[in-house]
Amino acid sequence: MNFIKNLQGLDRRYVFVFIAVAIIMPLIFPFNSLTYTTTPVENLYQLIDSYSPYVRADDLNGDGIISEEEAIAFKQDRAIFMDFFHDASTMPELFPMEVAVMRHCIYRRVPFFTFTIMEVAAPIIEEAISVVTDEIQKTGRVIERGKDYINIGYKPPALYLPILLGMGDDIAAAVETDTDGNRIENLPMYRDTAIRNYTQMNLVYETSGSDQGLSWMIYARSRFGVNVGVGLTAVMAADQYPYLQSGQCVGMTAGLKGAAEYENLVDMFAMNNLTFSKGQLDNPTEAMMANLDITSDTVPTKFKMARLGMNAQSVAHILIIVFIILGNIGYFLEKKKQNKNL
Amino acid sequence: MKKNIPLAIVIILGFIFVGWTFIPAKWMQDDFYTAFLEFTKTMSPFAVFLGIYSLVSMHYNRIRRKVPKWGYSYVTLTGLVVTATLGFVYGTQAGTPVQWIFRNFMMPISATMFSLLAFYMATAAYKSFRARSIEATVLLVAAIIIMLGQVPLGMAISRSWPINILDISQWIMDVPNLASKRGILLGVGLGSVATSLKILLGIERTYLGGGD
Amino acid sequence: MHKNRNKSWLSVILCLVALNFSFSLFAEKITVENAKIENFVVEDVPGDLGSGLLLKWKPLPNELKILEYRIYRGITPDSLFYSGSVMLNPVVGFAGEEISFLDSGFKPFVDKSSPGRLVVDSKVKPLDEKTFYFGTANNGYPRDLEVLAQANNKFSLIAQIEKGVYYSRYEEVTLDEQLFAGYPLGNVSVLARVRSGVEYFYSVVPLNETRKYLRPSEVVSGTPISDPLQKPARELYSNLIVDGSTPISLNFDWENATGSYSSQAAIYVFDDELEVTKSYFEATEENPYQGKEPFILSLDPQINEYGKFSQPIISENGAYFLKNEDSQLMIDLERIEDYQVVIQADNGQTLFLKDTPNSRYQSIQTASLTDLPQVPTFNVYDVPNDKGDTQIVVWEKPLVEITKTSFHEKLGKFLIVNYDYYDYQAETLKSFDLKLTLEGQEKPFYETDEFYLDNVIKLAVPDDYDNNTITAEIIIKTNNPDTEPYTLYQNLKFDKILKALIPSAIVKNNIALNSFNYEVYAKEGSPQYVTVAGKVVGKMNNYSDVISYERFLYESVIAFDPESGKVLVPGDIQVWYDGKTEKSLNLSKFASVSKEKIATEITTVEEEIAQITDPKHKERLENYQSSLLALQTELNNNISNRKWIGIVKNHRNNSLRQKSYKVFASNNRGLFTSYELPLNEDGSYQYFTPISNQFDYDKLAGLLASIIFAILVAVYVNLAKKGVDLYIRPIAGIQEIDNAIGRATEMGRPILFVPGMSSIGVVATLAALSILGKVAKKAAEYDTRILVPTRDFILMPIAQEIVKEAHIEAGRPDTFDKNSVFFITTDQFAYVAGVNGIMIREKTATNFYMGSYFAESLLMTETGNITGAIQIAGTDSVTQIPFFITTCDYTLIGEELYAASAYMSKEPMILGTLKAQDYFKFIILFFIIVGTILSTSKITFLLDFFPEK
Structure with a gap:
């Protein structure tokens, strides 16, 4: 009784300590918490998954499963285009989702382009690529620049619109060279595939801490029908909902939460080489569950950054809710006591 | 006279802005307005000088008078002199000492200040969300729902409910929240138009320096 | 997360300290002192006709924390000038095996931010005493004409001159007995590009994160080569267009190779075997061609630009012929697929129709006249309420497209249909009816009139719905009362992977709109149409052409001339373009030269008039001649250069901002139709100039509201002054x-x-x-x-x-x-x-x-x-x-x-103002309520009156 009453006049410094502990402890001692995926994230995941040769290739030997060989033999006809529009300040939120999407693409052999008009984002692209490829190459698969992905890198902002519109016709003509100065038409990912323009490169995934994704919706989507997905900081997410509702934006990963959800989907399906299915999402197999365990070493730490951060965020949120409830109980008890005294 | 000339300048320039808003023609947008804008740039260097003068004189006085914690004024003045000197000597490109100072002092300090927000938000929420009245209770419940919508726990709870907690939190954001926001914005818009009009017509003159 | 960032900063600092220690412990490692750039090569960029060089080198180890690689370039190995850099993030480093720098295209060379005199970049420690590195942090060459004169003829140079400077700051300079316009170096920005055949010398200087300059690389040279193109065109298609059984024309459609600077010279049609045909192009005098003579079609630059040509088929006595001045060929319709088509470029290279990448199109296809795209509308509109720098080319009525669907299963099964619409200022979409019919049924299960265009329609699907295909019928009404409502169709087919109904392409008049692209061509200041927009997708119905007001003018740099102290550019200037006669008048920036030139021009026109018989054409030429004569009179008045250029400027401003348009609808496989604007009454082409508007009517509502508000303020201020007690709610x-x-x-x-x-x-x-x-x-x-x-x-x-x-x-x-x-x-x-x-x-x-x-x-x-x-x-x-x-x-x-x-x-x-504000809020509230009621009952004039933004 006294405890709750004391809560009423609790010194704010105790609150500070609790919050600090609630944020730091989950980061030091990771634990498994449930991550439920939301529709905008699932939509984005599904769309990228539908581009995979594991879904699209012909089942040559007729065994009902697309094997790795069959997927490799398939002439790629889909790709995604990633536009990085942020600097290092929003990296804590955006970087994990970029890594998760790239990882998804590599596991499912979906070719991707990376691009930016911010000079400061060019190293972020390199970092994301190296984080993903380094870890996956440890498993023995070789990932080649120019074949599995093309890094267009930095292009001056003045070329933004010309490139954006030019890719409706031919990406090789619009951007000409990748970041290393190779002509796009000489790279295997362009030369040996059917990927030419938005018809194949049917998803633009743009990560930013602003409403930059809009320019893709206005210019590229309305003219060429390309799907636009966005990765946003949590603060900006609310502004994007109208576009999700109107279908102008196909999917969204918002903040750390969106990144954590995407990481989860990648671990459940892509890592096990499974096609996304809503049914399996609710009744996961053991193999899927094993990958979800973030306390084990099945998944490298770099690939669970969002979930680790999300743990801290969740605990802090719950702590605040608990504080609010306790505070209110104390308030009511006090009021009751006062009423009695009257 | 001291007030009339500045007032005339404000009114004339104000009407130019009005013209700029309603006249899309090239003579207004490019030839006149853009050329005009160049002038405003000249104001900044003088003001920077005033700002630095104010900063130095304030801290100089603090040190001279030995007001409590006057030692920190030395830190401020040293920071000002050192950063400015390094900037003038080495430039401000990447890799120069100024950038080093920015990355190793400014950024972590700013981030620390910003992260305080998490603590303050927690205490603010703790103190203010009390069911004192019906309105406060509504606020309290809405806040809890929105927060639950942000964490897995909320999703876990709502799976067993007929209505998704995410949907409710989204509805709160989209409907009551948006409606009140629009109401406030409408008032803000009108208020700022009124203030601008008052300035344009010379009714409001405080900005000219005190008095009415 | 910000705590995380703090942690990462701490770790970065710790890492730096640790790195310092490790450096001191293992001194034999690569250090800042002994680091050396390896594998530095300079290569020609293939297929770019000698306009670029590619520099490659092995990156230094990431431990050195390289921030920047500075590139120095020179035309002699001993003096190198800063010309660009590759920036890296020293914390992340560089992951690849090779760093590259592409030196191509026009890049800043010298401008007003360049140093005034030659500056040795003293921070670079050259490998030997003979090599000098010049430049500052951002610039290489100085604003010193003595130094710059070395670059004459060694680079392709372009001067970017601000409009005001362009017309006022030039002087006459004579060089090699020719007259040029000389501009002061401080007033122009010069851009440069490497030239083919010139040897350039490069060196790379690395900088670490504290901007310490590391050892420069060796000086390596490279020469851009003007290499020939592999193929004249990327693709070639040919179509025989028939009307029933009568052949109408033979269409050719090809795509010029990217970066191609050669042009296509001729198209050949052979009635022969492929091998025989090939021998035609290998024939020599000793070994002449043996087969049947081909039909030869010479291509002019205009056709080259289009990449399309339609050759009419002439019928004579029941036989069909391809015929022109050079040659003729009889066409046997039965064997049309065996004919060979070849395109030849001016450098002699050929592409056979048989070699076209897409195997389906390796022979002449036959298509019916009805397969060709039909365009209902073609017009040009000025964009209202703008500065006057945009006009819209319109070739199709407004369209509505279903873009996405999704199922929503809560309290019943719902389908959410998202749509987009494409319209333009001159004719906007007013509303549309949507009718959805299940496959195999006649009656639609859902009908709605969408009058508030919010891109989304939510509807309930029938209970027995089982992912059947749905046909969507969209009936469009526009704001133009003369336009009859027209119908578009789309099929919504269920996709198993995406678990949604995927919309098909829009079908209008039985033609799927996505089977055609549009190409927009325009001419301004010259009689040739050039492309302004290539391959606008089929569902787009318009193109906004931006005709910017000139801010900068570009002239090629003839020379940096130390003697006169100027940058020399050609003295010629285009004074006007006369759209009626399609004549461009090129005179000089100097009145004296122009006087001579205009006299010649007048004589030429006179001669032309004498030969013309067409009265309309004659009249146009005579008008042109009289305006030339008027200009000559002015020139003969001994006007100063300054006055003359003022006249030129006026003419240029008026005549060089007009454009005439042409649009091709094409499937890029040989089926195309071109659309031209109707000619003027006097037989000349229609030209359009965007209008600079004086009032923005989109903001009319805003202006009216402001005026009403100002009146309210005036009224209440007066009332308050008279002493009326105004009640204000306490805050x-x-x-x-x-x-x-x-x-x-x-x-x-x-x-x-x-x-x-x-x-x-x-x-x-x-x-x-x-x-x-x-x-x-x-x-x-x-x-x-x-x-x-x-x-x-x-x-x-x-x-x-x-x-x-x-x-x-x-x-x-x-x-x-x-x-x-x-x-x-x-x-x-x-x-x-x-x-x-x-x-x-x-x-x-x-x-x-x-x-x-x-x-x-x-x-x-x-x-x-x-x-x-x-x-x-x-x-x-x-x-x-x-x-x-x-x-x-x-x-x-x-x-x-x-x-x-x-x-x-x-x-x-x-x-008073406060009170006025309160009453104005009532007005707003009134409009909100009335607007809501009106819009709900489908009356949208009020909604349309208020601007969207």
Whole structure:
């Protein structure tokens, strides 16, 4: 009784300590918490998954499963285009989702382009690529620049619109060279595939801490029908909902939460080489569950950054809710006591 | 006279802005307005000088008078002199000492200040969300729902409910929240138009320096 | 997450320290002193016709924390000039095996930011004493014509000249007996590109993260080669167009190779075997061609630009022929697929139809006339309410497209249909009917009239719906009363992977719109059409052509001339383009030369007139001639160069901004139709110039509202002046201001006034300043100190003045301390730290936060809370209001901030505006209610009156 009453006049410094502990402890001692995926994230995941040769290739030997060989033999006809529009300040939120999407693409052999008009984002692209490829190459698969992905890198902002519109016709003509100065038409990912323009490169995934994704919706989507997905900081997410509702934006990963959800989907399906299915999402197999365990070493730490951060965020949120409830109980008890005294 | 000339300048320039808003023609947008804008740039260097003068004189006085914690004024003045000197000597490109100072002092300090927000938000929420009245209770419940919508726990709870907690939190954001926001914005818009009009017509003159 | 960032910073610092240690421990490793760039090569870029070089080198180890590789380029190996750099992030490093730098295209060469004289980049330590590195941090070549003259003929140079300078700052310079226009070097920016055949020398200098220059690489040279193209065209298609069984024409369609600077010369049609045909192009005098003679079609530059040509088929005595001046070929319709088609470029290379990548199209295809695209509308409109730099080319009516569907299964099964619409200012979409029919059924299961275009329709699907295909019928109504409603179709087919109905392409008049692209061509200042937009997808119905006002003009640089001290560009100038006669008049920037030139031009035109028989054409030429004569008269008046260029400028401004358009609808496989604008009555082409509008009618509603509001203000100010008592609702926050100041006085502590985070240009800041005036006056009356920290240095002197005046008004000028209004910093969080420090040190009794705020509001108010101050806030920043309400004692929400000063002054003028504001809100409320009712009952004129943005 006294405890709750004391809560009423609790010194704010105790609150500070609790919050600090609630944020730091989950980061030091990771634990498994449930991550439920939301529709905008699932939509984005599904769309990228539908581009995979594991879904699209012909089942040559007729065994009902697309094997790795069959997927490799398939002439790629889909790709995604990633536009990085942020600097290092929003990296804590955006970087994990970029890594998760790239990882998804590599596991499912979906070719991707990376691009930016911010000079400061060019190293972020390199970092994301190296984080993903380094870890996956440890498993023995070789990932080649120019074949599995093309890094267009930095292009001056003045070329933004010309490139954006030019890719409706031919990406090789619009951007000409990748970041290393190779002509796009000489790279295997362009030369040996059917990927030419938005018809194949049917998803633009743009990560930013602003409403930059809009320019893709206005210019590229309305003219060429390309799907636009966005990765946003949590603060900006609310502004994007109208576009999700109107279908102008196909999917969204918002903040750390969106990144954590995407990481989860990648671990459940892509890592096990499974096609996304809503049914399996609710009744996961053991193999899927094993990958979800973030306390084990099945998944490298770099690939669970969002979930680790999300743990801290969740605990802090719950702590605040608990504080609010306790505070209110104390308030009511006090009021009751006062009423009695009257 | 001291007030009339500045007032005339404000009114004339104000009407130019009005013209700029309603006249899309090239003579207004490019030839006149853009050329005009160049002038405003000249104001900044003088003001920077005033700002630095104010900063130095304030801290100089603090040190001279030995007001409590006057030692920190030395830190401020040293920071000002050192950063400015390094900037003038080495430039401000990447890799120069100024950038080093920015990355190793400014950024972590700013981030620390910003992260305080998490603590303050927690205490603010703790103190203010009390069911004192019906309105406060509504606020309290809405806040809890929105927060639950942000964490897995909320999703876990709502799976067993007929209505998704995410949907409710989204509805709160989209409907009551948006409606009140629009109401406030409408008032803000009108208020700022009124203030601008008052300035344009010379009714409001405080900005000219005190008095009415 | 910000805690995380702190941690990462800490770890970065720790890493740096650790790195330092490791360097000192293992000195034999690669260090800043001995690091050397390896594998540095300079290569020609293949297939670019000698316009670029590619530099490649092995990156230095990431431990060296390389920040930048600076590239130095020279035309001799001993003097190299800074010409660009590759920036890296020293923390992340570089992952690849090879770093490259592409030296191609026009890049800045010398401009006004370049150093005035030759500067040796002293930080570079050359490998030998003979090599010199020149340049500053951002520039290479100096503004020294003696030095620049070395670059003459060694680079392709272009001068970028500002319009004002272009017409005024040139002088006559004679070089090699030719007359050129010379501009002062300080007034032009010169861009440069490498030239084929010239040897360039390069060296790369690495810089580490402390901008320490490491050892430069060896000097390596490279020469751009003008390499021949592999193929004349990328693809070639040919189609025989028939009307029933009668052949109409043979269409050719090819795509020129990218980066191709050669042009196609001719198309050959052979009635022969492939092998025989090939021998035609290999034939020599000793070994002549044996097969049948082909049909030869020579291509002019205009056809080259289009990449399309339609050759009519002539019928004579029941036989069909391809015929022109050079050759003829009889066509056997039965064997048309065996014919060979070849395109040849001017460099002799050929592409056979048989070699076209797409195997389906390796022979002549036959298509019916009805397969060709039909375009209902083709016109050009000026964009209303703009500066006059855009016009729209329109070739199709407004369209609606279903773009996405999704199922929503909550309380029944719903389908959410998302759509987009494409219209343009001249004809906009008013509404459309959507009818959805299940496959195999006749009656639609859903019908709606979509009049409010919000891109989404939600509907219930029938109970027995089982992912059947749905046909969507869209009937479109536009705002043009002359346009009959027209229908579009789309099929919605279920996709198993995406678990949604995927919409097919739009079908209009039985033609799928996505099977055609549009190519827009325009001509301005020359009789040739050039492409302005290639391959606009089928569902787009218009193209906005931006015709910018000239800001810069570009001229090729002839030479840097140290003798005259000028940059020389050609003396020629295009004076006008006459669209009626399709003639371009090129004279000189100098009146004397122009005088000679115009005389020749007049003689040529006279000769032409003498030969012309067509009366209309003759009349046009005579008009042209008279305008030439008028110009000649002016020139003969011995006018000065300055006056002459003034005349030229006027003519150029008027005649070079007009455009005529042509559109091709094409499947890029040989089926195409071209659309041209109808000719004028006198037989000349129609030209369009965008109009610079004088009033923006989109903002009419805004202007009217402002006027009504101003009238209301005037009325109420007058009423107030007459002494009518105007009631104003009391606002708690404002009434408490007095008490709050009184409290500070009682406690003997200062008042803190934060005037917001924005600059003086923001209305909220102005409102905050008027409140400051009132608060400062009260404080002066009570003799209480007021502290005003500012974030904007322009705001500071104004705030100082306001507080000073307040003290004078209160009769206490002696108590004013100038240092109580001070500048802290412009940095957001540093400012917060400063303000919080003041609260804690000075123990302020009352804090005011007025103006606009961002993320930092809670940081300040919560600190104020800790120090136990009374806090009154007022802001128009909607997102920060919750924070203020939870932590402050009183908060002025939104407009209350603006009203506060009126409350405090009780002056009739200001009270009047407040009252007017209240009544204006009634007007807004009225429109909201009426608008809602009208729109719900599908009456949208009110909705349309108000602009969307």
